[in-house]
Amino acid sequence: MKNENIVSLKNISVAFDGETVLDDISIDIHNGEFITLLGPSGCGKTTTLRIIAGFVEPQNGDVFFDDNKINGVPAHKRQVNTIFQRYALFPHLNVYENVAFGLRIKKTPEAELDAKVKDMLRLVNLTGLEKRKIDTLSGGQQQRVAIARAIANNPKVLLLDEPLAALDLKLRKDMQTELKKIQQQLGITFIFVTHDQEEALSMSDRVVVMDNGKIQQIGTPKDIYNEPKNAFVADFIGESNILDGVMLCDRLAEFSGKKFECLDGGFEKNEPVDVVVRPEDVDIVPLEKGMLEGVVTSITFLGVHYEIIVDIGGFKWMIQTTDEQFVGDRVGLYIEPDAIHIMKKSEYSGKYGDYSSYSEEIDHLSDVEEEEN
Numbered sequence: 001m002k003n004e005n006i007v008s009l010k011n012i013s014v015a016f017d018g019e020t021v022l023d024d025i026s027i028d029i030h031n032g033e034f035i036t037l038l039g040p041s042g043c044g045k046t047t048t049l050r051i052i053a054g055f056v057e058p059q060n061g062d063v064f065f066d067d068n069k070i071n072g073v074p075a076h077k078r079q080v081n082t083i084f085q086r087y088a089l090f091p092h093l094n095v096y097e098n099v100a101f102g103l104r105i106k107k108t109p110e111a112e113l114d115a116k117v118k119d120m121l122r123l124v125n126l127t128g129l130e131k132r133k134i135d136t137l138s139g140g141q142q143q144r145v146a147i148a149r150a151i152a153n154n155p156k157v158l159l160l161d162e163p164l165a166a167l168d169l170k171l172r173k174d175m176q177t178e179l180k181k182i183q184q185q186l187g188i189t190f191i192f193v194t195h196d197q198e199e200a201l202s203m204s205d206r207v208v209v210m211d212n213g214k215i216q217q218i219g220t221p222k223d224i225y226n227e228p229k230n231a232f233v234a235d236f237i238g239e240s241n242i243l244d245g246v247m248l249c250d251r252l253a254e255f256s257g258k259k260f261e262c263l264d265g266g267f268e269k270n271e272p273v274d275v276v277v278r279p280e281d282v283d284i285v286p287l288e289k290g291m292l293e294g295v296v297t298s299i300t301f302l303g304v305h306y307e308i309i310v311d312i313g314g315f316k317w318m319i320q321t322t323d324e325q326f327v328g329d330r331v332g333l334y335i336e337p338d339a340i341h342i343m344k345k346s347e348y349s350g351k352y353g354d355y356s357s358y359s360e361e362i363d364h365l366s367d368v369e370e371e372e373n
Contacts, residue, residue, distance in 0.1 A: 005064075006031040006156060006189050007052055012061035014047055014213075021047050022058070023213040029157075029191060034183050036192045036200040039210035040236070045193045048210075049159050052191060054078045066156075081155040083146050085162045089134045095121070096130035098145050102153045120148035123182060140171045147182065157189045164199065176203050197237050201225065209233050230343055234276045235352035241282075241317050242353020245275035245342070253342060256292055256312055262340040274343040276353075279307070279320040281339035290332020296325050309355050316355040 007029040014022040022044045029035050037045035050056040051063060054075035063070050070078060089098050099120050103113045121127050124144035134142060143163060150158055160179075164172045180203050183190045194200055200207045201221040209216045209224060209232075217229040228234035231242050245255035250265030255275045267273060287293055294312035308325055310317045310333065317333070325331060 004030055006066060007191070008064040008067075009048070009051070010062045010064070012048075012051060012058045012063070014044075014051070014056065014058050020213050022051075024061070025210075025213070025215050026061075027208060027215065027218065029189060030205075032187050032189055033205040034180065034190045034192065034203060035206050035208065036194060036204040037208050037210060038194060038197065038200040038236075039216075040195055043210040044213040045195075045208075045210050046161055049082070049161055049191060049193050052157070053080055053082050053159055079156040080159055081150040081153060081157075082159040082161065083150050083163045085165050089142060089145055089149075091134050093134070094130065095126060095132050095134070095137070095145055098134065099148045099152055101149060106153070116152055117148075120152045123151075123185065124148045124178075138171075139167050140175060143167065143175055144178075147179070151182075151186060151188070155188065157191060158183075160190060160192045162193055162195070164194075164196075172199075179203065201237070209236065211236075227341065228276060228343065230346040231274050231276075231348040231350075231352045232346075234274075234341075234343065235348075239279050239318055239320075240353055241277045241279065241355075243275045243277070243315065244350070245273050247271045247273050247342060251337075253340060256315065258291060260291065260335065260340055261337040262342060263338055264340075264342040267342065267344075272345055274345060274349050274353075276341040276343060277317075277335055277339055279318040280305075281335065282317070282319045282321075283334040284308075284319060284321050284323055284325065285332045285334045287330060287332045289334060291335060292333040293330060294333065296327050296329045296331060299325060299327060318355045 005028040009025060009027045012022050012025050025048065037048055039045050047056060051058055054073060057071065065078065090101065093101065096117055099117045100113055103116060108116070121130065124147050126141065126144050126148065129141070134145065137145065164175050167175060176199060192203065204221055206218060207221055207224050208218050211232050217224060217233045224233065224237050228237060234240040234242055243255045245253050247267035248254055248259065249269055251262055253260050253262045253275060292312050294310040294317065296308055297311050297316065298309045300307040305320045305322050306324065308319045308321060310319055310331060
C-alpha cells in the first residue's frame, strides 16, 4: 500500500543564537498535495522549508521522507527541488540550457535531455523561447524557466519559497492559476511558503498557519477561513470582527450586551470566549430590525463593495456591503446564527478584531491629504 505521507516532520525544534525559531512542530505532508506554509515574517515557515530541503538541521526532532528518516542526508541527495524568491537562474545560459542544467549534471543522454527540456518548456508555455537570454525575459517568464528547471529532474517534492513575491499583482494572480495547474498535471507534492493569505486560500489543498515558531492550525482553506482555531488565525486569514463573549449554554452566546443564537456547543456554561463575525456576514438593516445598532464612522469604496466601520458601544465593527451608507448614519446590524463562530480564549485574545485603529488610520490619511491640498 502506498504511503499517504511523503514528508513527515516530528517534534522539530530549531534555535538560532539562542532564539527559538521552531518550537516542537509536527506536520504530515500528503503525497501529491499542494500544501502552503502561511504566516507573518519571522514565524518559522521558511526555516521549515529549509529543513525539508536539507539546508538546515533541526536541533530536536526527525524528518521522514517516504517513511525513511533523512536527518543528516545532504540537500543534493534528497528527492526535492527548491524554487527561491530570486529564481537563481544562470544569466550566461539561455532558456534551454537553464532548464537542461540539472540533466547535464546527471549526464542524461542528449536525445532524452532534448525531449525532456522541450516537454518542460511546453508545460510552462515557453516553447519558442529556447534561445532567449535570461535578462531579456519578463519576471513571469523567468518564473516559468525556474519552474521548468526545477521539475526537469523529476523531484518527488517541489519546495517554493515565496516565488511570486517579486511579481506585480496581475502577473502574480496569473501565476497562481498556472502553478496550481502545473501541480495538478504533474501530480507531485508542492510545499509553498507565503505570507499572502489570498495566495494560500486560492492555491492550496491544505494550509498550515504559523506564528512564533508554532503551528496554529492546519486545514483546508475553507476550514481555516470558516472555523479559525484562535484570534490570530481569524485575524490573519481575512478580516474579522473578534469580540469578547460568553457562552451562556450550548448554541447561545452573549456579546456586545445582547444574546445571540449560534451553532456552537461543547463549552462550559458561562465560559468566556472569543466571538468571530466576518464582515461579509453582517447585514445592515433598518434600526427597528437590527439585533445591534451603531453609528457609521468611515466608508471606503472598494469597487465591488463598501467597507464600512460602525461604532457599537465604542467597539468598531467592519462590515462589507454593496449598500451605500453615509458617515454619521445610525444603522441596525443583523447576524444569522451560522455567521457567529465561537473560539476558546487563547494567548491572542484581546489583541485583534477591533477596527478602531483602522478608522484612525483613515482619519489620519485624510488629514494628511487636506494638509497637502
